[in-house]
Amino acid sequence: MKKSLSIKExxxxxxxxxxxxxxxxxxxxxxxxxxxQKVLKVIKENNYQVNSIAQTLRSQRSTTIGMIVPDIKNGxxxxxxxxxxxxxxTRGYSTIIxxxxxxxxxxxAYLKALDAKLVDGLxxxxxxxxxxxxxxxxxxxxxxxxxxxxxxxxxGFVQSDxxxxxxxxxxxxxxxxxxxxxxxxxxxxxSSIQKRVxxxxxEINQHPNVNYQLLLSDRKDLSNYARGVDIAKExxxxxxxxxxxxxxxxxxxxxxxxxxxxxGVHVPTQVKVVGYDNDDICEILQPSLTTISQxxxxxxxxxxxxxxxxxxxxxxxxxxxxxxxxxxxLIVRDSA
Amino acid sequence: MKKSLSIKExxxxxxxxxxxxxxxxxxxxxxxxxxxQKVLKVIKENNYQVNSIAQTLRSQRSTTIGMIVPDIKNGxxxxxxxxxxxxxxTRGYSTIIxxxxxxxxxxxAYLKALDAKLVDGLxxxxxxxxxxxxxxxxxxxxxxxxxxxxxxxxxGFVQSDxxxxxxxxxxxxxxxxxxxxxxxxxxxxxSSIQKRVxxxxxEINQHPNVNYQLLLSDRKDLSNYARGVDIAKExxxxxxxxxxxxxxxxxxxxxxxxxxxxxGVHVPTQVKVVGYDNDDICEILQPSLTTISQxxxxxxxxxxxxxxxxxxxxxxxxxxxxxxxxxxxLIVRDSA
DNA sequence: CTGAAAGCGCTTACAG
DNA sequence: CTGAAAGCGCTTACAG
Numbered sequence: 202m203k204k205s206l207s208i209k210e211x212x213x214x215x216x217x218x219x220x221x222x223x224x225x226x227x228x229x230x231x232x233x234x235x236x237x238q239k240v241l242k243v244i245k246e247n248n249y250q251v252n253s254i255a256q257t258l259r260s261q262r263s264t265t266i267g268m269i270v271p272d273i274k275n276g277x278x279x280x281x282x283x284x285x286x287x288x289x290x291t292r293g294y295s296t297i298i299x300x301x302x303x304x305x306x307x308x309x310a311y312l313k314a315l316d317a318k319l320v321d322g323l324x325x326x327x328x329x330x331x332x333x334x335x336x337x338x339x340x341x342x343x344x345x346x347x348x349x350x351x352x353x354x355x356x357g358f359v360q361s362d363x364x365x366x367x368x369x370x371x372x373x374x375x376x377x378x379x380x381x382x383x384x385x386x387x388x389x390x391x392s393s394i395q396k397r398v399x400x401x402x403x404e405i406n407q408h409p410n411v412n413y414q415l416l417l418s419d420r421k422d423l424s425n426y427a428r429g430v431d432i433a434k435e436x437x438x439x440x441x442x443x444x445x446x447x448x449x450x451x452x453x454x455x456x457x458x459x460x461x462x463x464x465g466v467h468v469p470t471q472v473k474v475v476g477y478d479n480d481d482i483c484e485i486l487q488p489s490l491t492t493i494s495q496x497x498x499x500x501x502x503x504x505x506x507x508x509x510x511x512x513x514x515x516x517x518x519x520x521x522x523x524x525x526x527x528x529x530x531l532i533v534r535d536s537a
Numbered sequence: 538m539k540k541s542l543s544i545k546e547x548x549x550x551x552x553x554x555x556x557x558x559x560x561x562x563x564x565x566x567x568x569x570x571x572x573x574q575k576v577l578k579v580i581k582e583n584n585y586q587v588n589s590i591a592q593t594l595r596s597q598r599s600t601t602i603g604m605i606v607p608d609i610k611n612g613x614x615x616x617x618x619x620x621x622x623x624x625x626x627t628r629g630y631s632t633i634i635x636x637x638x639x640x641x642x643x644x645x646a647y648l649k650a651l652d653a654k655l656v657d658g659l660x661x662x663x664x665x666x667x668x669x670x671x672x673x674x675x676x677x678x679x680x681x682x683x684x685x686x687x688x689x690x691x692x693g694f695v696q697s698d699x700x701x702x703x704x705x706x707x708x709x710x711x712x713x714x715x716x717x718x719x720x721x722x723x724x725x726x727x728s729s730i731q732k733r734v735x736x737x738x739x740e741i742n743q744h745p746n747v748n749y750q751l752l753l754s755d756r757k758d759l760s761n762y763a764r765g766v767d768i769a770k771e772x773x774x775x776x777x778x779x780x781x782x783x784x785x786x787x788x789x790x791x792x793x794x795x796x797x798x799x800x801g802v803h804v805p806t807q808v809k810v811v812g813y814d815n816d817d818i819c820e821i822l823q824p825s826l827t828t829i830s831q832x833x834x835x836x837x838x839x840x841x842x843x844x845x846x847x848x849x850x851x852x853x854x855x856x857x858x859x860x861x862x863x864x865x866x867l868i869v870r871d872s873a
Numbered sequence: 874c875t876g877a878a879a880g881c882g883c884t885t886a887c888a889g
Numbered sequence: 890c891t892g893a894a895a896g897c898g899c900t901t902a903c904a905g
Contacts, residue, residue, distance in 0.1 A: 205652075205674035207882055218892045223884060230885090231890050250674035253653035254594045255882035258897045263590070265654075274615045283609050283636055290643075295650050298634045300619055307626075314631050316541075317589035318601075338541035338586035426821045455821055482818060485762045485791055543898055554876045559900060566901090567874050591898035594881045875905085882897105889891085 206249050215243045226251060257319055265295045266508065267315035269308060269325040269332075273300045276480045277495065278326060281346070284501035285324060292509060294321070301328070312336050322508045327391050342511035344504050347393035357507040358524045361500055363393050366493040366529040367400025370447045370475045373491070373531055375404070377473050379445025380411050385432050385457060386449040387425075388417040397449045397477060397493075414443075418453075429456015430463070436472075437464040444472055445537070451476035451483055451492055458488070458536060473537035488535035499527045542585050551579045562587060593655055601631045602844065603651035605644060605661040605668075609636045612816045613831065614662060617682070620837035621660060628845060630657070637664070648672050658844045663727050678847035680840050683729035693843040694860045697836055699729050702829040702865040703736025706783045706811045707749075709827070709867055711740070713809050715781025716747050721768050721793060722785040723761075724753040733785045733813060733829075750779075754789075765792015766799075772808075773800040780808055781873070787812035787819055787828055794824070794872060809873035824871035835863045 208226070212219040217236060224230035225240040243249075257263040266289060270278055286296040297320065299311035308328070313336055315323065322342040325332055331349060344357035374382055384401050386394055398415065405413045416435060418428040429448065433456070436443055448454035454476030458468045468474050468488055476483065479494035503525045511523075544562070548555040553572060560566040561576040579585070593599040602625060606614055622632040633656065635647040644664070649672055651659065658678040661668055667685060680693035710718055720737050722730055734751065741749045752771060754764040765784065769792070772779055784790035790812030794804045804810050804824055812819065815830035839861045847859075 209882075219883080220885080220892060220894095221890090224891090227884080233890060236890080248672075248674050250649060250652050252594075252655065252882050253650070254590055254599070254655050255897090256884080258588075258590045258594050258881090258899085259883045259885085261897070273609065273619050274612065276610065279610045279615055283638075286636060287638070290646075295633065295654070297631065300622060302619075302623070310626075313586060314589070316586050318631070319588065319590050336584075338584055452821070459821070459823070482821075485788070485795070485818075486822075487795070544900095545898075555899080556876060556878095556901080557874090560875090563900080569874060572874080588898050591881090592900075594883085594897090595899045595901085597881070877904090879901090879903100881899090884897090885895090887895100888893090 205252075206247050207252070211240065211243055211247065211249055214247070215240045261319065263319045263321055264293055265297060265318065265320050266322045266324065267311075267318075267320040268296050268298045269301060269311060269323065269328070270298060271301055271303050271326070271328050273298070277478050277497070280497045281326065281501055284498055285505050288501055288505040289509075292505070294509075303328070305333075309333070309336055316341075322512050324504055324508055327393060342508055344508040344511070346500060346504050347391065349392055355511065357504070357511055359500060359504045359507060360524070360526050361393065361495045362526050362529050363396035364400040364403075366477065366495070367397035367402075367447070367449075368404040369400075369529065369531045370397070370477070370493055371401040371404035373475060373533070374445035374447060374473055374537060375408055375411055377445070377537055379473055381441060381443045382411060382413045382445040382447065383416055383432075383436060383443045384413055384447050384449075385416045385418070385429070385453060387428065387453075388419040389421055390449065394449050401447050425450055425452035426456040426459075429453040429458075430460035431456075433457045433460020433464065433466075437461065437466060442471075446472060446474045448474065449477050451478050451480040451490055454490055454492070454536070455482065455486060458486075458490075469536050475537045479532055483532070483534065491534045491537040492532050494530045494532050496527050496529065503527060541588075542583050543588070547576065547579050547583065547585055550583070551576045597655065599655045599657055600629055601633060601654065601656050602658045602660060603647075603654075603656040604632055604634050605637060605647060605659065605664070606634060607637055607639050607662065607664050609634070613814050613833070616833045617662065617837055620834055621841050624837055624841040625845075628841070630845075639664070641669075645669070645672055652677075658848050660840055660844055663729060678844055680844040680847070682836060682840050683727065685728055691847065692859075693840070693847055695836060695840045695843060696860070696862050697729065697831045698862050698865050699732035700736040700739075702813065702831070703733040703738070703783070703785075704740045705736075705865065705867045706733070706813070706829055707737040707740035709811060709869070710781035710783060710809055710873060711744055711747055713781070713873055715809055717777060717779045718747060718749045718781040718783065719752055719768075719772060719779045720749055720783050720785075721752045721754070721765070721789060723764065723789075724755040725757055726785065730785050737783050761786055761788035762792040762795075765789040765794075766796035767792075769793045769796020769800065769802075773797065773802060778807075782808060782810045784810065785813050787814050787816040787826055790826055790828070790872070791818065791822060794822075794826075805872050811873045815868055819868070819870065827870045827873040828868050830866045830868050832863050832865065839863060 208219050208222045212222045301308040316337045324344050326346045346359045476490045476492040479492045483490040544555050544558050548558045637644040652673045660680050662682045664684050682695045812826045812828040815828045819826040
């Protein structure tokens with residue numbers, strides 16, 4: 202591999218000291234315009250590229266942040282990751298994305314790797330369990346999105362307003378005339394999903410004439426879609442038929458719709474269905490899916506800004522926890 | 538931020554030199570079992586974490602690879618990224634994922650950042666244009682997936698067998714009795730997609746009784762799905778109706794199916810449709826989509842292994858280009 | 874089996 | 890305005 206030039210060689214070629222080259226590079230400190238031109242010329246001519254590793258070691262700042270995410274294939278996460286990364290990039294930070302695949306050993310290994318790489322901050326998205334930061338050798342600014350950290354000390358916390366999301370979903374079904382509502386979710390979901398259920402239940406409880414039942418799939422072996430199909434089988438067996446379903450994600454919702462259809466139950470005329478996430482699939486399905494849309498741009502912006510703020514303040518160890526709650530939006534389509 | 542301990546402090550606490558601590562850490566060089574135990578004990582007790590940045594600067598090896606990808610939201614890319622990253626991780630490498638959003642300025646900026654971070658290698662996935670590596674200050678092992686690099690020197694090249702993919706798609710339609718086939722794609726697609734079209738055309742040309750037409754959407758403002766709907770409008774207007782469609786991705790295929798349905802044309806009885814990628818949506822749609830599945834695990838494995846091989850050989854500058862071509866598979870479902 | 878020392882490529886007080 | 894020098898935390902010949 203061709204060796205790249207160092208600041209030392211640039212200095213020699215420019216006839217100045219390495220200190221001066223460094224100053225020009227960082228536009229920091231005083232130097233004559235003439236010197237600057239001279240150095241910049243040599244840098245250009247030699248395609249010099251600064252060595253960030255050396256910078257990081259020296260300055261103890263990596264301008265890199267680590268991002269822990271359970272699953273990159275999920276559309277919601279992919280969007281969120283993409284936007285956070287884009288925001289951080291415009292602010293001069295690189296992002297190392299670590300996909301844990303919900304494997305806590307992998308999560309720990311990644312945390313150590315990020316620690317060793319001196320990342321300036323950490324963003325953790327969702328995840329099944331409490332976040333165990335005891336493996337870190339340093340205290341590091343941390344922002345969690347939809348996840349409860351078990352960390353003492355300063356943690357930023359950005360949440361989508363899942364509680365309201367559930368509430369709005371129920372409200373919509375009720376306003377459409379539903380009186381027997383099934384709330385369908387997964388028994389193994391993270392707290393963000395449980396909040397959706399909680400919101401939906403709370404709302405229904407405000408309406409004495411509306412009943413609900415909770416159906417939690419524990420079929421970890423199935424995809425969300427397949428779980429929905431599976432749950433639909435339960436639904437059609439019931440003596441008191443449901444007329445509304447709130448599913449805590451869109452794939453689940455679509456599985457339910459298809460499962461119901463297989464049993465001759467039509468959506469939305471016989472049963473109305475509301476999903477969650479406003480996944481890309483919502484628009485292309487027939488019936489298209491009524492759903493709750495999370496504000497991904499705002500979640501990304503809040504998380505990135507909060508982390509950057511924490512990095513720059515770097516007050517280190519007082520236990521202040523900043524929280525942001527980002528609104529959601531009901532999107533009405535054909536299914537309810 | 539709490540400062541982490543250095544090897545120097547571990548050395549002091551263990552009563553040995555930093556050299557010895559380093560040896561124990563890397564299990565490299567000779568030392569007594571007693572020394573090892575002593576040092577390891579201190580490391581454990583103090584939750585010592587090695588500083589990879591210092592290691593990298595010293596050894597000029599970062600055990601980090603960079604990955605340039607056009608779009609993380611695309612299911613095919615997301616899967617591929619995920620699997621490459623997982624493979625590299627088991628081999629001790631971290632992966633920095635850089636999403637270019639098809640913006641070449643962003644691509645250049647990322648390339649520079651990766652260069653500055655001393656990544657040991659680079660994987661580039663797809664992308665619209667030739668890859669411009671002139672911004673790199675070093676020669677670096679590079680593997681391209683479905684992308685033509687314009688680089689002199691050693692480049693690994695892993696491709697999905699897009700040509701055969703197109704061929705197989707046509708074959709299937711023909712074997713299902715189609716005689717008027719529309720090949721639908723995007724005018725702005727990368728070469729990997731053009732290969733699919735080429736394969737499909739070649740195959741049809743083998744069959745004198747089968748005709749085809751090529752429809753390329755140039756509506757960059759539309760999603761793939763919307764482009765499909767749009768194209769379907771063209772299709773139904775034609776005097777000689779088509780009875781088969783090959784679309785170069787699944788979302789496009791689904792748009793066509795929905796567009797045809799809107800005009801009263803039924804799939805698969807009147808028109809048969811084959812998509813490409815075997816996206817997660819294929820199974821949940823009705824009709825479910827017949828498609829060409831790329832072998833993502835093998836693509837990931839080949840790319841990762843090839844890159845690792847190049848890194849370890851590091852022969853640097855002979856112009857050998859390794860190529861791998863990964864087979865695809867026809868998956869027959871309801872739409873054709 | 875172990876240590877002293879050089880050096881990876883930078884930044885930044887300190888001195889002038 | 891500029892340079893000499895220390896030091897970030899490691900690894901690795903070299904010497905013993």
